[in-house]
Amino acid sequence: MDTTDIAKSLESCDTLKPNDLIIDDLSWKYLCRAVLRGKNILLVGPTRSGKTKAAQSVVKAYGKSDRYFYFNLGSTQDARASLVGNTFFKKETGTVFNPSQFVKAIQTPGAIILLDELSRGHHDAWNILMPVLDETQRYLRLDETEDSSVVPVAKGVTFIATANIGNEYTATRVMDKALTARFPVIVEMKVLDDEQELTLLTTLFPGASSTDVDGFKTLTKISNDTKKQFKMEDSRISSFIPTGTVVEMAELLLDGFTLKEIVQMVIYPLYSEDGGAESERVYVKQIVQKYIDMEASAVPSPINDPTAPAKPRRINFA
Numbered sequence: 001m002d003t004t005d006i007a008k009s010l011e012s013c014d015t016l017k018p019n020d021l022i023i024d025d026l027s028w029k030y031l032c033r034a035v036l037r038g039k040n041i042l043l044v045g046p047t048r049s050g051k052t053k054a055a056q057s058v059v060k061a062y063g064k065s066d067r068y069f070y071f072n073l074g075s076t077q078d079a080r081a082s083l084v085g086n087t088f089f090k091k092e093t094g095t096v097f098n099p100s101q102f103v104k105a106i107q108t109p110g111a112i113i114l115l116d117e118l119s120r121g122h123h124d125a126w127n128i129l130m131p132v133l134d135e136t137q138r139y140l141r142l143d144e145t146e147d148s149s150v151v152p153v154a155k156g157v158t159f160i161a162t163a164n165i166g167n168e169y170t171a172t173r174v175m176d177k178a179l180t181a182r183f184p185v186i187v188e189m190k191v192l193d194d195e196q197e198l199t200l201l202t203t204l205f206p207g208a209s210s211t212d213v214d215g216f217k218t219l220t221k222i223s224n225d226t227k228k229q230f231k232m233e234d235s236r237i238s239s240f241i242p243t244g245t246v247v248e249m250a251e252l253l254l255d256g257f258t259l260k261e262i263v264q265m266v267i268y269p270l271y272s273e274d275g276g277a278e279s280e281r282v283y284v285k286q287i288v289q290k291y292i293d294m295e296a297s298a299v300p301s302p303i304n305d306p307t308a309p310a311k312p313r314r315i316n317f318a
Contacts, residue, residue, distance in 0.1 A: 006036050016061035019203045021053055022196050022243075027187050031058050034158070034185040035112065040133055041160045042118075042180065045189030048244025051162040054189060055114050058160075064112050069105035074117030079125035084142055097142070103151055106132065106140060110156040119163035119175055126179055133159060133182035159183075192243050194224035200243065201250045208254065215253045218291045219246055222267070225287045236283045241267060259292050 013032040014025055023031075034041045035058050043051040059068045076082045085100040105113050115121075115129070131137040138153040161183060163175065180186075192200065197220040202213065223241040230240040249262050257265075267288065271280040288294065 006033065009036060013061075018057050018060075020200065021050060021057045022192055022200050023050065023054055023189065027189075028054075030185065031187050032061065034187075035062060038156050038158050039185045040135075040183045041158070041185045041187060042183035043160065043162045043187050043189055045164075046191060046240075046242055047164050048242040049189040049191060050243065051189050052114070052116055054187070055112075055160045055162065059112050064110065067108055067111040069101070069108070069111060069113045070116065071102060071105075071114065072116045073121030073125055076121060076125055079122050079128055083125060083128045084140065099151075103140065106153045106157055107151065108157070109154040111154065112158045112160060115159060115161040117164070118161040118179075126175075130178065130182070133179075135182075191227055191240075193227075194220040197223060197243055197246050201247065204247065205250060205254060212253055215259055216250055218259060219249050219253070219262070222263070222288055222291055225290070226284065229283075229287070237271060237280045239270065241270065245270075260294055263288050263292065263294075 010029055010033055013029055016032070017023070017025075017028050021028075031041065031054060041055075043054055045051055056068075059065055071082070081100065083100055083102045085103055086098050087096070102113075105111055128140070132140050132153060139150040140153070142149045142151065194217075198213075198216055201216045201220070202208065205212070208216065223243075223246050226237060226240040229235055229237055245266065249266050252262050252266070253259070267284065268281055271284045273279050273281045276282075285294075
């Protein structure tokens with residue numbers, strides 16, 4: 001596709017963006033242009049901020065679902081087996097090389113390959129990917145010897161990688177410049193505010209009642225308050241409630257759970273009780289209390305309650 005065709009295609013790219021993907025128009029246009037140009041793309045942002053959703057959406061937008069390949073580097077235990085393949089011996093034929101699905105993917109012209117959770121990948125995986133992602137090389141070396149056979153990357157293959165940012169993410173590694181430089185296009189998935197999250201929820205659940213929507217508003221406001229606190233220099237919490245968690249809570253609300261039950265089951269376990277009255281959980285409970293009267297709906301327990309009528313003692317006889 002030449003420059004004129006790309007420019008014309010981008011004029012209407014906003015119509016290809018799905019309603020359930022909350023991303024600003026400029027970022028979406030930049031993402032679409034990168035796919036049309038076959039550029040390596042790095043989607044960065046907090047966990048559950050829509051990075052994978054954005055990648056999958058642009059794949060569908062340009063009708064490439066039949067050439068889409070997904071690889072989760074965060075769960076890869078054996079990088080060489082997952083990205084290159086395995087060599088084994090057969091008595092009849094001798095040494096046989098069984099290529100990985102990744103080898104097949106990079107040999108597919110026009111493919112879009114998603115490298116999910118690149119920031120959680122092992123260094124071995126990064127080293128294998130270096131020549132694959134490099135525009136001046138674009139090949140996969142089958143082993144570590146200098147005269148190793150190589151597999152060239154097919155024409156028009158686009159690599160999209162996702163990376164969490166921040167030290168609070170488990171197993172996240174700091175990616176060096178040599179790796180990130182192989183992604184000329186970096187798209188930041190921004191954290192949604194309460195109004196954007198509410199728009200997302202009403203889009204995902206169009207049949208929600210007015211009462212449910214009021215519950216959605218409460219959940220998004222709680223989430224937004226944790227985001228504001230997290231951004232403060234002297235923040236009392238080490239993480240905020242991500243949009244993905246808000247969606248999960250909205251589903252629980254539709255399934256009949258009360259707001260009180262939802263915050264107890266979903267929000268509170270996200271925060272530590274270490275520190276007693278100064279703990280993150282106590283602080284988050286204070287945020288929740290601004291929007292939900294947790295005490296009003298609580299059922300008092302008669303245990304250790306001096307005002308509760310005494311129960312007759314049961315005596316067991318031998």
